[in-house]
Amino acid sequence: KNQVEQSPQSLIILEGKNCTLQCNYTVSPFSNLRWYKQDTGRGPVSLTIMTFSENTKSNGRYTATLDADTKQSSLHITASQLSDSASYICVAHYGNNRLAFGKGNQVVVIP
């Protein structure tokens, strides 16, 4: 079954601290993996994309990793800001542009 699991479900971090979000996926045939940020009441916005051959990709303070052998990905947020409070959704692309969504990691950054 094509699915994506994320952990932790939610976390609270202090402003300025780092955090890492985890994603495990089982899709076939795998195409690429994206992390999306979904602010409350908004649609998801793509942060990073990683293909099979890429191990790490950065977008500002966001760094994603991908281990295609273990089918795991992580999203690291450096020096968190209050505006980082959001749901971070791991999405595995497979087949003919089909998407398998994770449930999201709910991040709350507090001052």
Added chain:
Amino acid sequence: EPEVTQTPSHQVTQMGQEVILRCVPISNHLYFYWYRQILGQKVEFLVSFYNNEISEKSEIFDDQFSVERPDGSNFTLKIRSTKLEDSAMYFCAARGGMGNQPQHFGDGTRLSIL
């Protein structure tokens, strides 16, 4: 950056009524999608649309649902005879023609069935 625009932002409808959710994709995008997200659950794929026809649909997209692009710009999702369990956020997405182009999502329509 151009956005995918969805209207209305919130729709409240009596059970059994028909609703039409509207989306205006980015003008040069070729592939269009509808997703739904029930409160507290994952985003789920409903349907993809290309070249004025459905290219793929999920098991959720039954005869109750239909999509069309009536005027070349708007992309609509119609739900006939709504049920309580249709209450969800409905997201429209669009992407260009290149293989790894991201899907751009609208901000969604919150559908509440009473």
